[in-house]
């Protein structure tokens with residue numbers, strides 16, 4: 475099964491993707507994570523995308539499509555969760571073509587609905603475990619006092635993303651509404667869209683998604 479999690483930054487796509495990875499042996503393909511890895515590795519591509527990401531703009535379609543193409547050629551396990559991809563109509567068309575070429579199908583597109591005020595509050599309070607990526611929130615799920623991640627049990631460094639600040643977030647939201655939100659109509663027209671309330675409790679969102687995927 476291959477699915478897309480669609481929604482603005484902070485909607486909870488990464489959190490739900492991780493739950494699906496654990497529960498269904500699916501593979502999370504987060505283009506944001508891939509780009510951050512490229513940036514941290516100091517590769518040429520990483521240098522090209524660093525400023526674009528810091529500003530909150532989208533990197534070029536060619537770069538992200540190239541990253542996804544590579545991953546689709548590898549291990550498939552229980553299927554792919556596209557997290558943060560596609561973000562433009564061009565990327566959506568490219569994904570359809572890539573899946574076609576590999577004989578795969580797109581089984582569901584799940585839109586995670588949230589309002590902007592909640593996103594700002596979530597994102598500026600967000601940190602993740604540097605070891606396993608578990609997401610924490612200063613208000614609702616603080617980093618444990620003993621510094622040991624509740625998910626992986628290690629006392630890893632807890633990281634805040636460089637682009638999780640008010641200025642960059644404003645730009646990321648503008649990019650979302652301009653370039654990514656048209657995908658809601660695109661997938662609706664194909665009869666593939668389902669929507670969930672991204673502001674519900676993590677477990678309720680998980681259950682809503684499970685009901686959609688069957």
Ligand code: AMP
Pocket residue numbers: 483505506507509526527528530531532533534535538557558559560561565637646
């Ligand atoms: P994310 O972790 O999904 O919030 O992505 C972080 C940043 O990486 C975004 O603000 C963009 O600069 C870049 N990025 C991630 N995925 C894409 C994509 N599919 N298309 C273009 N830019 C992307």
